[in-house]
Amino acid sequence: MTSAKRRRRVLRWVLWSLLGLVVLVVGGTVIWSQVGVMQAEPEPLAAAEANPALTIDDDAAAGIVLAPADGGSEVGLVFIPGAKVQPEAYISKLQDLAAEDGITVVITRPWLNLAFFDLRGLDAFTSAAPGIDTWMVGGHSLGGVRSCQLAPDADALVLFGSYCANDLSDSDLPALSLSGSEDGLSTPQKIADARHLLPEDAEMVEIDGASHASFGDYGPQDGDGTPTISDEDMRRQLAEPIGSLADALR
Template sequence: MPEKRGRRVLRWTLWSLLALVILVVGGTVIWSQVGVMTAEPGPLAEAEQNPALTIDADAPEGVVLSPADGDSEVGLVFIPGAKVQPEAYIAKLQDLAAEDGITVVITRPWLNLAFFDLRGMDAFTSAAPDISTWMVGGHSLGGVRSCQLAEDADALVLFASYCANDLAESGLPVLSLSGSEDGLSTPQKIADARHLLPEDAELVEIEGASHASFGDYGPQAGDGTPTISDEDMRAQLTEHVGAVADALR
């Protein structure tokens, strides 16, 4: 009897653990699909009408932005923020391709969360196999993930983000773009993680930019109020990231 009772307890324990795992996994999947911040239709439609820009939203690597003339020597793998639709970044990043000739691959993270996406750089750079020079970057949580991929890139660009791993001795060119009105990746959080970046990393705080200013998906809970226009924000992103690409050419 004690032996049978022990087997029953073991079976009950195993089934309980299995049920718990199913609940956790199922809950995570459901949560990752609820509240996804989608692209605002106006800025997206404008970008789609840009004659100097080619958009491939169905590429296996993600959303690929490339110059319409096909002349591109540098690429950027861009990882979206948590639960933000990749298309929400097209408008802000469009001039990197249309004006600066940078091929931009906006990834589609698994479950809309960068930390669940364990793919390496080659899973995204395959979108443009003729390009050998690649930057990696991302917005918010996507930037944290980009830091983990940086050793396989030629430069790192952080968009309202910071690293959790130590790149101080990497020798990697790093540009950190932040916003003075960011209520999530606050100026203080950016400063607190500064020691994880190389000494010569360039930190640029964009006056008037909030966390959501780096994309076009509407206001975000907990964020500050932006005072910069979308046009000026787009111009500053193009100028600063373009300068990194020019240094790599």
């Protein structure tokens, strides 16, 4: 065999090996993203669906849209779920924002159940409510990290048991950080360590007794702390500061 043929044969082997590795990595990632997805607990979801002051629509492109039943909404929130958490698991905790505070909430469906794989811009979600011009963006856990990346295109940022990885400290963006005293994943220390990445006047609210999973309704989560707050009180303590922020934006 000539040296030229030998080189071509080695090159083909290398290329096919690389292709096989890419297929394995992509295939493995897709399979992993679908395994162990934390599902919405049925009882809180059913109660929210029965709320007469709330409408719930499923927009095939944008996600789940929560809106006040009377249709009066001037401010919206694009909410990005945490990693491998079913979007429906957040409906119950966020329902009061729409039903009582008049905020339209778009809960996104991240590609592969992971916010970092979803490269869509904010307008891909705000398009679900074209009549609203003022938008907050926020998210839980990994979804909050992604929301920080989208924040420059929004009117305000809301973090739910999360923190930024990119620097927004020099922006004049209104920002609200909601954290839990019993959060074993986005711990109070991690929240404090990333505080410098938010604007100086960002509002920091630690909810006493809240764990990481308290921000949704999907059951306990590995590595998390033990919550001591009721679901009803958690809903109230989420809605109050977000409602106040929405009022300031109106």
